[in-house]
Amino acid sequence: xxxxxxxxxxxxxxxxxxxxxxxxxxxxxxxxxxxxxxxxxxxxxxxxxxxxxxxxxxxxxxxxxxxxxxxxxxxxxxxxxxxxxxxxxxxxxxxxxxxxxxxxxxxxxxxxxxxxxxxxxxxxxxxxxxxxxxxxxxxxxxxxxxxxxxxxxxxxxxxxxxxxxxxxxxxxxxxxxxxxxxxxxxxxxxxxxxxxxxxxxxxxxxxxxxxxxxxxxxxxxxxxxxxxxxxxxxxxxxxxxxxxxxxxxxxxxxxxxxxxxxxxxxxxxxxxxxxxxxxxxxxxxxxxxxxxxxxxxxxxxxxxxxxxxxxxxxxxxxxxxxxxxxxxxxxxxxxxxxxxxxxxxxxx
Amino acid sequence: xxxxxxxxxxxxxxxxxxxxxxxxxxxxxxxxxxxxxxxxxxxxxxxxxxxxxxxxxxxxxxxxxxxxxxxxxxxxxxxxxxxxxxxxxxxxxxxxxxxxxxxxxxxxxxxxxxxxxxxxxxxxxxxxxxxxxxxxxxxxxxxxxxxxxxxxxxxxxxxxxxxxxxxxxxxxxxxxxxxxxxxxxxxxxxxxxxxxxxxxxxxxxxxxxxxxxxxxxxxxxxxxxxxxxxxxxxxxxxxxxxxxxxxxxxxxxxxxxxxxxxxxxxxxxxxxxxxxxxxxxxxxxxxxxxxxxxxxxxxxxxxxxxxxxxxxxxxxxxxxxxxxxxxxxxxxxxxxxxxxxxxxxxxxxxxxxxxxxxxxxxxxxxxxxxxxxxxxxxxxxxxxxxxxxxxxxxxxxxxxxxxxxxxxxxxxxxxxxxxxxxxxxxxxxxxxxxxxxxxxxxxxxxxxxxxxxxxxxxxxxxxxxxxxxxxxxxxxxxxxxxxxxxxxxxxxxxxxxxxxxxxxxxxxxxxxxxxxxxxxxxxxxxxxxxxxxxxxxxxxxxxx
Numbered sequence: 001x002x003x004x005x006x007x008x009x010x011x012x013x014x015x016x017x018x019x020x021x022x023x024x025x026x027x028x029x030x031x032x033x034x035x036x037x038x039x040x041x042x043x044x045x046x047x048x049x050x051x052x053x054x055x056x057x058x059x060x061x062x063x064x065x066x067x068x069x070x071x072x073x074x075x076x077x078x079x080x081x082x083x084x085x086x087x088x089x090x091x092x093x094x095x096x097x098x099x100x101x102x103x104x105x106x107x108x109x110x111x112x113x114x115x116x117x118x119x120x121x122x123x124x125x126x127x128x129x130x131x132x133x134x135x136x137x138x139x140x141x142x143x144x145x146x147x148x149x150x151x152x153x154x155x156x157x158x159x160x161x162x163x164x165x166x167x168x169x170x171x172x173x174x175x176x177x178x179x180x181x182x183x184x185x186x187x188x189x190x191x192x193x194x195x196x197x198x199x200x201x202x203x204x205x206x207x208x209x210x211x212x213x214x215x216x217x218x219x220x221x222x223x224x225x226x227x228x229x230x231x232x233x234x235x236x237x238x239x240x241x242x243x244x245x246x247x248x249x250x251x252x253x254x255x256x257x258x259x260x261x262x263x264x265x266x267x268x269x270x271x272x273x274x275x276x277x278x279x280x281x282x283x284x285x286x287x288x289x290x291x292x293x294x295x296x297x298x299x300x301x302x303x304x305x306x307x308x309x310x311x312x313x314x315x316x317x318x319x320x321x322x323x324x325x326x327x328x329x330x331x332x333x334x335x336x337x338x339x340x341x342x343x344x345x346x347x348x
Numbered sequence: 349x350x351x352x353x354x355x356x357x358x359x360x361x362x363x364x365x366x367x368x369x370x371x372x373x374x375x376x377x378x379x380x381x382x383x384x385x386x387x388x389x390x391x392x393x394x395x396x397x398x399x400x401x402x403x404x405x406x407x408x409x410x411x412x413x414x415x416x417x418x419x420x421x422x423x424x425x426x427x428x429x430x431x432x433x434x435x436x437x438x439x440x441x442x443x444x445x446x447x448x449x450x451x452x453x454x455x456x457x458x459x460x461x462x463x464x465x466x467x468x469x470x471x472x473x474x475x476x477x478x479x480x481x482x483x484x485x486x487x488x489x490x491x492x493x494x495x496x497x498x499x500x501x502x503x504x505x506x507x508x509x510x511x512x513x514x515x516x517x518x519x520x521x522x523x524x525x526x527x528x529x530x531x532x533x534x535x536x537x538x539x540x541x542x543x544x545x546x547x548x549x550x551x552x553x554x555x556x557x558x559x560x561x562x563x564x565x566x567x568x569x570x571x572x573x574x575x576x577x578x579x580x581x582x583x584x585x586x587x588x589x590x591x592x593x594x595x596x597x598x599x600x601x602x603x604x605x606x607x608x609x610x611x612x613x614x615x616x617x618x619x620x621x622x623x624x625x626x627x628x629x630x631x632x633x634x635x636x637x638x639x640x641x642x643x644x645x646x647x648x649x650x651x652x653x654x655x656x657x658x659x660x661x662x663x664x665x666x667x668x669x670x671x672x673x674x675x676x677x678x679x680x681x682x683x684x685x686x687x688x689x690x691x692x693x694x695x696x697x698x699x700x701x702x703x704x705x706x707x708x709x710x711x712x713x714x715x716x717x718x719x720x721x722x723x724x725x726x727x728x729x730x731x732x733x734x735x736x737x738x739x740x741x742x743x744x745x746x747x748x749x750x751x752x753x754x755x756x757x758x759x760x761x762x763x764x765x766x767x768x769x770x771x772x773x774x775x776x777x778x779x780x781x782x783x784x785x786x787x788x789x790x791x792x793x794x795x796x797x798x799x800x801x802x803x804x805x806x807x808x809x810x811x812x813x814x815x816x817x818x819x820x821x822x823x824x825x826x827x828x829x830x831x832x833x834x835x836x837x838x839x840x841x842x843x844x845x846x847x848x849x850x851x852x853x854x855x856x857x858x859x860x861x862x863x864x865x866x867x868x869x870x871x872x873x874x875x876x877x878x879x880x881x882x883x884x885x886x887x888x889x890x891x892x
Binding site: 214223334338 | 668833844848855
């Protein structure tokens with residue numbers, strides 16, 4: 001039986017209730033159709049710790065104020081799509097080409113000006129100029145340094161279907177970056193060959209994981225010896241846990257396994273301040289931002305002549321082929337990619 | 349005396365059964381809001397031209413449906429056994445440390461399932477902390493934690509409070525006299541449990557079990573992490589790249605939920621009938637020689653469900669204590685305090701609103717015979733099985749395309765609405781059990797003494813129903829605290845809570861930040877649950 005008097009004792013509840021109500025009323029005042037008060041509205045699929053500092057810097061240096069919603073790239077893209085023509089979003093920053101390519105395919109992005117597109121090589125922007133790459137990540141084979149002899153690492157991703165890799169390789173078959181790799185591979189090799197490779201991986205007992213991060217953790221524990229991931233997860237994980245026995249192995253320069261994927265930005269076709277939006281994208285491709293991404297998030301700078309740092313310094317961008325032409329498929333080709341991965345039995 | 353009251357009730361029968369029109373109007377109005385996500389799914393399927401029949405014939409989909417149902421059934425059975433036995437041990441026996449157990453046993457509800465999954469992997473996967481610790485002892489084979497075993501273990505440990513909370517609330521109200529009678533007849537504590545306590549708590553047990561079942565249908569974080577393929581992982585994989593597949597799979601999930609909820613109603617219709625209420629203090633049953641075993645059991649559950657995740661989160665946090673802006677914990681930043689405060693007030697207010705909105709429907713369903721109450725209850729309850737992303741997209745779609753909705757878009761009231769739709773089921777089931785446990789004869793007696801409807805509500809129903817409502821409030825509050833997709837997509841822009849940060853951080857392997865926020869989440873929910881749910885319910889104790 002509840003002691004009503006205890007629950008409702010004013011001394012306990014009243015102050016809490018009053019402050020909470022005040023917070024709620026305060027919050028109700030905000031929000032609504034134009035919660036950003038004319039500020040530049042950014043939906044960011046990159047997390048706050050990784051991109052927040054550089055957006056703060058943009059706020060300080062320019063006369064444009066940004067207002068950011070952080071989230072999962074795919075979910076944010078779906079919401080922008082559902083918002084339709086009334087969307088207040090000006091800029092979309094995507095973790096991967098897939099999510100922003102989807103919006104481009106739905107005709108939701110405005111073509112960018114040459115002043116923005118000219119900052120990066122052609123291969124790092126959408127074929128129609130609807131989005132521009134901001135940073136690069138390279139696909140690598142992460143391996144456990146206690147379990148694997150570095151001298152024995154493969155030159156090509158296609159070696160992973162061999163018997164010495166049986167049950168030892170982790171993939172994230174439903175993850176955007178793996179799907180982007182498959183899409184790019186289809187563009188270069190044709191569907192039949194890619195399907196055969198995926199079936200080979202599946203038949204060789206490749207283990208399925210939820211994400212790049214989960215693969216790096218599993219490799220670190222020694223649950224598996226190898227994993228197909230983007231390069232910066234191992235670096236990030238080692239920053240927090242220097243004892244983690246994981247390292248990146250880069251496939252040979254021309255190998256399809258050494259694919260470069262980009263994080264990207266675009267301006268919404270419905271934006272009411274497209275110029276400010278492009279100013280932000282140009283800032284993200286400027287020297288300060290590109291240096292920040294290179295040094296703090298361990299990614300490839302794509303512009304401003306900034307050189308990659310750390311282990312990427314030995315793997316110059318020019319040595320990595322692609323993704324010329326491959327990205328064209330990313331708008332409409334993802335569905336076929338997903339179907340192919342399903343068909344291969346990978347992750348089942 | 350009983351017969352006289354029964355006669356009174358019988359004479360007043362017709363008016364008792366016919367619900368007040370206002371009540372029906374409010375209940376139906378509230379239920380209509382819950383139709384929104386289902387209507388959205390149907391509309392999406394039509395718009396995308398999805399072929400339900402073809403998808404259902406697909407082998408992978410069939411496997412996903414089977415996996416989903418097997419996992420949901422297994423977790424429901426295990427969590428129900430666990431939750432019920434824990435509730436009985438804590439409320440009705442002389443188990444040592446009952447007050448502490450009562451304060452911590454609800455808390456696994458607030459541990460996000462993917463955090464639970466990460467903790468399980470960090471501890472029990474090959475090369476994990478526990479495995480490494482046991483290796484010197486010669487134990488080097490552990491059960492495979494990925495797949496069904498892992499998903500089953502994590503979800504059972506994190507969902508048993510859905511059963512524990514309502515059953516504990518119910519057991520506090522069951523008259524001790526019946527139990528004492530059985531004991532006087534020489535029955536041991538476990539025989540008393542089986543023959544007396546179990547039947548009395550049946551309504552609450554069913555209510556909790558159904559919530560667990562629906563939760564597992566909608567569960568996504570742990571199953572994805574542990575690589576167990578269910579409908580939700582299919583929806584996630586297809587959400588962007590094959591939207592018609594995602595829409596069909598979501599619809600299948602919704603239909604499964606509607607079918608299961610309807611089936612449960614048919615099975616339990618009679619059990620919910622009439623349950624007694626006691627206000628007398630509880631004299632706990634003596635466990636005697638079972639005491640050490642029972643204590644070890646409760647301690648083991650708390651260790652696995654709460655201490656293990658806390659230990660793993662603590663380890664992550666400690667790694668970031670010396671870190672920089674990115675790899676650090678972010679302990680010192682003002683952001684964390686704001687996130688914690690936002691988490692607290694949003695969850696409390698959303699839970700209050702949810703309970704208040706579903707209460708009329710609970711009264712309608714439990715007290716009156718109304719044609720509206722069955723479909724309304726089913727739709728409110730089944731909504732809990734839909735993934736948060738579906739509910740968020742439904743709300744975006746329905747509101748943003750109208751000018752009135754657009755002014756509310758991504759405001760605090762809209763966020764609360766999303767929580768109500770998502771978690772209304774928890775409050776509804778708890779409230780229904782609470783309302784139907786109030787003996788009708790008390791109400792009838794008061795009526796015959798001339799007490800009006802509002803006075804009866806205030807003096808009889810209110811105090812008796814309150815513990816059940818508090819339980820529903822607590823469950824909704826903890827669910828809101830850890831809710832992710834709807835919060836991230838529908839909260840006012842630049843409004844961050846602990847949960848919105850945690851998932852993205854873990855995905856970026858920023859475990860120090862994610863771990864610190866998860867610990868804070870458990871702390872905040874622990875304080876609020878104790879303050880608002882546990883402490884007010886703890887009865888005055890009396891020696892056995």
